[in-house]
Amino acid sequence: MSEPIRLLIVDDHPVVRDGLRGMFAGDPEFEVLGEAADGAQAVTYAEALRPDVVLMDLRMPGVDGVSAIRRMAERGLPARVLVLTTYDTDSDVLPAVAAGATGYLLKDTPRAELLRAVRAAARGEAVLSPAVATKLLGQVRAPAREELSARELQVLELVARGGTNREAAAKLFISEATVKTHLIHIYAKLGVKDRAAAVAAAFARGLLR
Structure with missing residues (x-):
């Protein structure tokens, strides 16, 4: 058998972390290495534990998810970051993708879809929820606007x-x-x-x- 996909769960809500841990703990294909409650902890744990995939919330006290993603990229950490959040506004999606997130899912994503997304992220594939994909396509297809001075x-x-x-x-x-x-x-x-x-x-x- 291949090695399990090693995960780090990052969310400021203990109930969410417990739920995610329980979801993955029962599947031998995954191994939860640890949990972080904010972006600063996420960077520290990602550096120490070297997970394959980080499930990252965005809006957290202190260091937020986007800042954590950016810091991980700056330090050359190899983990793929899969954003898992409640928010799909432009001001959340675009900065996260620009910072280096491999994927972006919403917290109402069904369990089976989330597991598939983590597998895909571990392979380095981009994973986007339909709502997020629509927003990004809208940005790409938007008519040319006046250039900045x-x-x-x-x-x-x-x-x-x-x-x-x-x-x-x-x-x-x-x-x-x-x-x-x-x-x-x-x-x-x-x-x-x-x-x-x-x-x-x-x-x-x-x-x-």
């Missing part, structure tokens, strides 16, 4: 690095109000509603590296 790209690059409006204003020698105006224009041109989604959309379109 050079100044707007400068603002977006600083935002992508984690800079605040005040920091961006200081570096570009403009006012915070001007930065906010640029961000409003950026959101409109990219068809998004917040900073995280703007950065994700910009990466997806090759505007940022």
Whole structure:
């Protein structure tokens, strides 16, 4: 028999973690190595335990799921990350995929489908719930919007690095109000509603590296 798929479960709700552990514990094809209650623990455990697949919630106190995915990628950890969350908004989906998630499923996914998704993620295959796939296709197929100006790209690059409006204003020698105006224009041109989604959309379109 082949080695079992080794899992790390990440969710801030103990009941959810218990339910997921119970789901996989009864199947010899899987081995649950551990559980984490937030993104910081997830990175620490992923580094120590070296799981094949991380089941990652997104909205958690402290370090959120997207930040954890990004940190794991920066450290070169080989685990595939399969997002398992309640949320399927653009501001959740796009940043998670841009950060390096292999798959994105919702928590109402049936057990059999979740098990298949984990197997696929372990093989490195992309796994998306139908609602998420529709959103991503919508982004790809969206009609071309007005291009960002050079100044707007400068603002977006600083935002992508984690800079605040005040920091961006200081570096570009403009006012915070001007930065906010640029961000409003950026959101409109990219068809998004917040900073995280703007950065994700910009990466997806090759505007940022």
